[in-house]
Amino acid sequence: MNIEEFREYCIAKKGVTEGFPFDEQTLVFKVMGKMFALCGLERVPAQVNLKCDPERAIELRETYDGVIAGWHMSKKHWNTVFLDNIDPQLTKELIDHSYELVVAKFTKKLRATLEAL
Secondary structure, three states: OOHHHHHHHHHOOOOEEEEOOOOOOEEEEEEOOEEEEEEEOOOOOOEEEEEOOHHHHHHHHHHOOOEEEOOOOOOOOEEEEEHHHOOHHHHHHHHHHHHHHHHHOOOHHHHHHHHHO
8 A cells, every 4th residue: 555545545534634734744634623644745665653542552563563653643542554564454454443443532423423424
């Protein structure tokens, strides 16, 4: 998976917007205003940060060379994923997991707004 494929997969999810809130090189994806993924467009090799359940985050880091503790993020809740080192299907699963973790924390009102989209 490359950065453009990553972007297309993220932006296709319900309620997702993209923007550059930090700088011109860091693309951030939010669901209903809450961040679930980001990527440095100029980082080589291509890498992305995804939210992750803390126990699963440790397991992924121990299992895959292409997954490390989140770069410039909470090491407990975020992983950095090197796109060239991970199977694209696993990357999609990790994007889905990140998105679902964020949505799970929504209030009933915000979840209803998302479901109505």
